[in-house]
Amino acid sequence: MGNPEAGRRAVIGEPLDRALGELQATAANFAAICIKDARVRAQYAHDIQAVSREFTNAVLSDRLSAKAAAEQVNALRNQIMDLARLQSSPLGRAYAAKLKQRGLSLGELAEKYASRLYQRPFSALSESQQAGVYAEIVAAGGRADPSVMALSRTLGVVGRRLFLVSLAVAVYEIHEAEDKPREVARQGVLAGAGLVGGLAGGLGAVATGACAATAPVCVTLATLVGGMLLAFGADVAFGTVYPQGWR
Structure with a gap:
């Protein structure tokens, strides 16, 4: 038996x-997904901060106009965002796309910050005010969404x-x-x-x-x-x- x-x-x-x-x-x-996406997001934040610092210094030292710096910062930030999404998992990419399907153009950003800073359309601002808007775009180019960064850190711990x-x-x-x-x-x-x-x-x-x-x-x-x-x-x-x- x-x-x-x-x-x-x-x-x-x-x-x-x-x-x-x-x-x-x-x-x-x-x-693997959580750890990878947390690292990608941390690298993204580091890269956009470095770009913003570099072009802020260029404006302060009169090597670039505020408008030229804003154009380049916005283009570089959008490129960094696209690269980060390529490196993310499908889940991380879907979450990022839900928050922001594409990077904003310089014109869209100019209107956004003109309304925020002066409560007027960008075209109605004085030359100095427009320069201030461009300077804010350069500074904002290095700021990652705090709630997303907090979620990213949490994902790293969960992972x-x-x-x-x-x-x-x-x-x-x-x-x-x-x-x-x-x-x-x-x-x-x-x-x-x-x-x-x-x-x-x-x-x-x-x-x-x-x-x-x-x-x-x-x-x-x-x-x-x-x-x-x-x-x-x-x-x-x-x-x-x-x-x-x-x-």
């Missing part, structure tokens, strides 16, 4: 292993915690496994599948029109589902190629 206890462990153990595997892959996926969750699950699974080298390999496959599946799910949802480029909730769900599905498939494939007890 077979061992009933071993049979019960087999029946319970496989679904549990699969569930833990999906949890590990999902945690690894979102840890590190999710990484610890992913690591804890992997360590537990390896500790409990009879064949530890096989389980180490399996955990590596799951983590990689979660990352690739999440990226493919997010990008694919936007590319196919399933999610709008400005719909972070939809992209998040697509990223989750993509990561979980590929992790599940990878786990099944791994179990088929390298079954328990394989040598």
